[in-house]
Amino acid sequence: MRTADRSDAATDLAGQIVDALIEPVLLLDPNGRVQRANAAAHEWFGTWIDRQSYVSVLRQPGLLAPVEDAFFRGTPGHARFSHSSGAVETLFDVTVTPLRGGGARPRVLLVFRDVSGRHDEESMRRDFVANVSHELKTPLTAMRGFIETLMGPARGDPVAQERFLATMAQEVARMSRLVSDLLTLSRLEGLARRRPTEVIDLRSVLAEAVEMLGAGAEVEDVTLVLEADTPAPVRGDRDQLMQVASNLIENAVKYGARPGGVRISVHRLAREPVLRGPAWVLEVSDDGPGVPPEHVPRLTERFYRVDTGRSRAQGGTGLGLSIVKHIVNRHRGRLKIESTPGQGTTVSVTLPEG
Ligand SMILES: Nc1ncnc2c1ncn2[C@@H]1O[C@H](COP(=O)(O)OP(=O)(O)OP(=O)(O)O)[C@@H](O)[C@H]1O
Ligand SMILES: [Mg+2]
Incomplete structure (x- = not known):
């Protein structure tokens, strides 16, 4: 007993x-x-x-x-x-x-x-310095070549000079984007534990992003469609969420179909099980070629690109989605990328209601 x-x-x-x-x-x-x-x-x-x-x-x-x-x-x-x-x-x-x-x-x-979000962080860190050096070394090597050509063979050739200078300007612009993206990332790491306190309307952020990027998308023959009928209050940093929205929309335009459409929507979940409460889901969908499944889990790694040449040619640094992931983590939100090759990609960001 x-x-x-x-x-x-x-x-x-x-x-x-x-x-x-x-x-x-x-x-x-x-x-x-x-x-x-x-x-x-x-x-x-x-x-x-x-x-x-x-x-x-x-x-x-x-x-x-x-x-x-x-x-x-x-x-x-x-x-x-x-x-x-x-x-x-x-x-x-x-x-x-x-x-x-x-x-x-x-x-x-x-x-x-x-451990979501911590996955592969260690190995990413290890590769980071090597990647940064490589990303900077490539344009620098190209620039050296151009400068040598301008000083030598192209000295008296104004047509060639103009062409080389235009390419050099592009390379310099990309390098400065790279440096400012790196600074953004390191600032975000410093903020990781400080959750934003302000309540902002996600719908108005999306409307502004669509307005900002719509004309550029039209030039590429891509139509942006915003579906958001009610205000979507979330606790967040407006500038950072703007960065999230613009990177996702830019990606959908860059890597989507031509002609094509990009749908940007926001809807409410009365109860998101992981966040244990009401949440807002922002979705950006394109009808492009999509991403082969083996690449999908790695897209948020720094510098990871499915087609490095194509991304570089469009001025990409491969840091966009890793910045997005950091911002979403700081907001205690969730990021999900779903892609069906041949049909398109949908990226969704779930944020706790403000
Ligand atoms: N909507 C999409 N459809 C197909 N592939 C995509 C899509 N969004 C992202 N990708 C792939 O993910 C990679 C990483 O995206 P990310 O935004 O991090 O970098 P980037 O767009 O190449 O550069 P940056 O954002 O600095 O301009 C892209 O290079 C592309 O291969
Ligand atoms: Mg991008």
Whole structure:
């Protein structure tokens, strides 16, 4: 009797600890059923999971294997787990820990840590300096060639001089864009933990972006269509969200179809499960050739471009989407890129309501 009391008390204490944790946590009993799920886990998986087998709750083979190892071998492990709900996909790093009790099989504790956005950050950092140097070295080498030509063979040739000078002006413009994008990125990193406090209307930001970019798009034979019928209040930094909108629209125009259309819309979600509250979703869709699926997860990496030559030729630095990602993270929002080759690309940004 006293032993039973003690183990009940221990289970209850374990339960209270699980409940107190902020990250989603599941405690599996020795039979592999969910014995305890805290509020965050219920939020993510639903409340139906209580007493269910982990196999039906988790469903992803990558995670089932370490859980089995924990049960049958008593070994701790790690796994990646991705969860998509509504408009966003979240990546978790899951720690799997067997908890030895008195019985033949342990209980198993699963702790889910949200690592979306942190993915590949380490390797990106490693490549960063190399990439910056390379991005600057290419135009600099070209400029040296032009200068030598202007001083030498083209000395008396005004037609060639004009042509080289125009190209040099373009290269210089691209280099200064590169430097200012790098400064923007480093400023954003400094601000990452400070969430914007002002409430702004996302619809008016979009309207301004469409107005600013519409004429340029028309020249390229691309029509911008804005679909937003109500004000969309979000907590945000107006200039930064303007930068998000313009980069997404510019991309859709640059990499979309010719002639083509770009649809810019904003709609409300009464409850976004990940943000746990009302949210506004901004979507920019084009009807261009799209992006092959293997490239999609990497587009927000600094300097990552599907077709480097094409992006460079259009003055791109390959930093646009990584700036967008930083801004969205700072707003505690979510960024999602969906692309179907041959049909088009939709980029959506979900922001908590202000
Ligand atoms: N709507 C789209 N359709 C197809 N590919 C896209 C689209 N948006 C982005 N991409 C791809 O993603 C890459 C990265 O985009 P990003 O905005 O970061 O850089 P960029 O447009 O090349 O340069 P910058 O934004 O500095 O002008 C692009 O080079 C392009 O290959
Ligand atoms: Mg861009």
